[in-house]
Amino acid sequence: MIVSRSWLEALLGRALDARETADRLTMHVAPVDAVVPLHQDLGDIVVARVLEVKQHPNADRLTLCRVDAGVAGGPVEVVCGARNVQAGKSYPYAPVGAVLPGGARLERKAIRGVESNGMLCSAKELGLGDDHAGILELDTAAPPGSRFVDVVPVADHQIVIDVPANRPDLLGHKGVARELAALLGATVKLPPIPGAGGGEAARAGGHAGLGGPRGPATSGVVDGVEVRLEDPEGAPRYMIAVIRGVNVASSPGWLAQRLASIGQRPINNVVDATNYVLFEVNQPLHAFDLAKLRGPAVVVRRAQPNEKIVTLDGVERALSPEMTAICDAERPTIVAGVMGSAESEVAATTTDLVLECAYFQPTRVRRTRRALGLSSESSYRFERGIDLLGMPEAMRRAIELIIAVAGGEQREPWLDLWPQPVQEKTIFLRPERAAHLLGVATERAELERLLTAVGFFVAPKDGGSRLAVQVPGWRPDVTREVDLIEEAARLTGYDAFPDELRPYRPGTVPDAPVEQIKARVRERLAQAGFFEARTIPLGPGDGPEAVAVRNPLSADEAFLRRRLIPGLVRRVEHNWANRNRDVRLFEIGVVFRTGQDRPEEWDSVAGVLTGARRPRHWSEGAKVPDMDIWDLKHHFELAVRVAAPSCDVQPASGGGGGWVAVQRDGEVAGWAGPLEADAPVWAAPLFGFEVRLDVTLPEAVPYRPLPTQPPVERDIALLVPAGVSAGAVSAVLARAAGPLLERLEVFDEYQGPGVPAGHRSVAWHCTFRDPVRTLRERQVDELLAGALQALEDELGVRRREG
């Protein structure tokens, strides 16, 4: 919401500093996003009086004006191209050297052979509007030479307020002024309308401002127009006035200026008047052309299925019975609370007006607005809830303003259809409760003062232990005691409350185990040389089990990820695109899968690796080898050990290469292998792994006594026939050698001369140790011989001779 400083000043009857005002609003009401100075760039422009107008000697359409600009050297000669220039009148004048809006500096120059000393300016040249037809005539008695901005009140500030969804009252200047009044100790009064004779005269002159009786009626007639409220649920209160004999034209300067100051484009005096009231008291109003109403009648009803209307923006829209339509005897003329039709719009030919002032049900307006994809200043306000009780004031103001700026008369009191009138709500506030919740006691009198200042009516009850607080109609957000406590706190100022830590009791909620586990896994993978990546859990479809998003932002983000790997591969590609060749990334994140009743989700850990095995060092000269499947296997095992310790890493079946992590129950919880990617030629092979995070807190690691006895170590080379795995060999070795074989380590693999065809030689380093006594060589020889026998018997594996 943009408010004008000068408009607020008019309501408060006092000057405001824009910056201070913004700070006050921010600290007590709602945040101010920006303060924008308006027309502060007109400082060089002065008021000048034209003394004499002569024909330009060399041009028919130009004049030579002798101008008094209040300068010491006396009148100057100015060339002027405007038709409307007249001797004796005052105009804005830019002397030579003046900087005009937009930053251009006015030079002295000859126009058709006559030197012009400066320029008489049009509204457009001053950035005050689009009017370029002539120079801007000033209705002022100010002496020539006066600063233009001191004479014409165009200098202003826009204060841009970020109005929260619960404060519709701040969508009008009056509501903002009310808050400022409370903070400044001022009062708010609607400023008199120029030309309306203070309102009283207008009222005496006709029926302006006259309100009719209100009551449970749902229909009536006003000045020949029949009004029927057939959808009181959609429009709980509905008022219609008829004004005849208006003269639709452009608005007077002050009105156009007010609207322009908040960024609204002036349209015509009638529409501008309703907009003015909208931005003043936050009541959307709609004026439409009586002549275009069939009947003439105004019928408020639910729209018929697929009923059509062409809205003001020229688009044909189909309505539904969920929506309220304002219709004439035949068809819709307004989508209630949202937008009127192009057809019933007030035009230059309009003489008789129907003026609507209504309260439309907020949720219905919201649904209509969303269904039509059409919002307006009105729908924005109706959705948030306008002041149901303040409608007569708004109607009175609008009628007064329209008659003042467009003429016409109101011959009959307006009709006020309000089948189920409501009154202000009353809420009870316990000062003691306020003290309890705020941590600081506030005097009862102070609570009363604070609440009264922003329009609540407060009466003490039960000897002062409770306050009965009547909530004004413009505060639909205040519904219970705690809302009043907030009012007291914010008006006092949150900064006024102390902020010293006091003792607290520890909570009952244990620290989430999954967070502890994730932290451990992250730590370990980072130590292993991986950077943590962050990808988003949305992506393209990845198999039939992927969960679809119903309203995705794009096809690339239309599903929830089922795995982390694809996202990480895209990150590797991004790194390749930036010429990063060595990439090791991991991520811990949520993944999803379609489920029985609802989608399932769990945390997963994944890593990708590509590039050199270690950083290059000058001392080693040759190129460092790239990571291969053995680097992958190691890191997969590391990840499984820390993220899914109950799993076992095994070669993947199916011959595709890679490994799987298998749970005790046989279920596969992880996978590792080479990955396909869109790789540049210089990229190294890419590998990746992923494993489901096991969310059981690991137990404490028990201490194993350090050995006190010396080990006996043996290296053996074994001839392993094709089809026998090293894993199988070591399993037999370990079993057959028994518990004294402490450690087995493969240290070599060889194929070639000396090794029979169909075999490979695998060398093992065996460490034997007896925990309690020194092992003898002979004992080890026996264990090894037994193990070798078992290997030969079970796997056909023999010791390699020589």
Next chain:
Amino acid sequence: MRDLLAALTELRERLHEIPQADERRLQDLKTEILGRKAGALTKILAALPGLEPAAKKQVGGAANALKRDFEAAIAARERELKRAPAAAAAGVDLTMPGRASWTGGLHLVTQVVNEICEIFHELGFTRAVGPHIETERYNFYALNFPKDHPALDAQDSFYLGGDLLLRTHTSPVQIRTLERYPPPVRVVIPGLAYRRDPFDASHSPVFEQIEGLAVDEGISFVDFKATLATFARRFFTADTRVRFRPSFFPFTEPSAEMDVQCQICGGTGCAACKQSGWMEILGSGMVHPAVLENCGVDSERYSGFAWGMGPDRIAMARHRIPDIRLLFDSDVRFLAQFAAGAKGGAR
């Protein structure tokens, strides 16, 4: 025998060479003197068996003593060379780079989340988590969002069918926690949240959030302010100025926004803080009694406060990162900048 003793005396002289020897010279000396086959001292020791018992004793004693001295001197020199190989080796350029291994590291946002949770842990808050897929009830209505209310506009959601959606904040975990645990409750709730904002420099459809909740008897606005102000001064600097101002969230009342002094200009006003001198850090307030009631907690007896903040934004503000997409690109050059720690780490 005399020859042997003379040879020993001569050999002893050579002990002085050891402290000056470089690595290669030391190896040569070792071989020359103690070498298993042709070492000078080894030869002397090898000659012992052929001597008279008395001579054997004399020469053997001296030779073994010398051997121990050589061994000790060589070992000492070896240690010395190992400690500072280059110091002894003339001509080595000590400005050449050292030998590295790959280093990894935690994402900046993870580090910021950890820092925040750690500070709150010291203030008695444990971590709680909940599902990313939520129902409208947990995501909105139990949090006191009215149906069809404009307050929902800021929560544009990804729907998954029926009333299931990706949570728009981690606030639903407030409800899940209060339903499950009796007060006193003090939790922080880290996790991802989802909103239908396309990626641009300051928006992303997915972002990290940390929600906090404290509920107990007698918790007041003062406790609320104190806890969050303490956090801000711990996270930023001890003298960081903090301010609280009114705001609106359906699930808190009174609601507040906490700002800290702009970390870029220090409060004098700059482009980053839109000349205000302040940075918005978190939305917060006293838990709305309706939220407590929705969870079966007696709102007359218990009160509390809650807040929510965005670690992505906080990280961007503190580390002056101009584009939120950098946090999701996972460019290793970006990740490496914060790998040694978000604060005071590698440059």
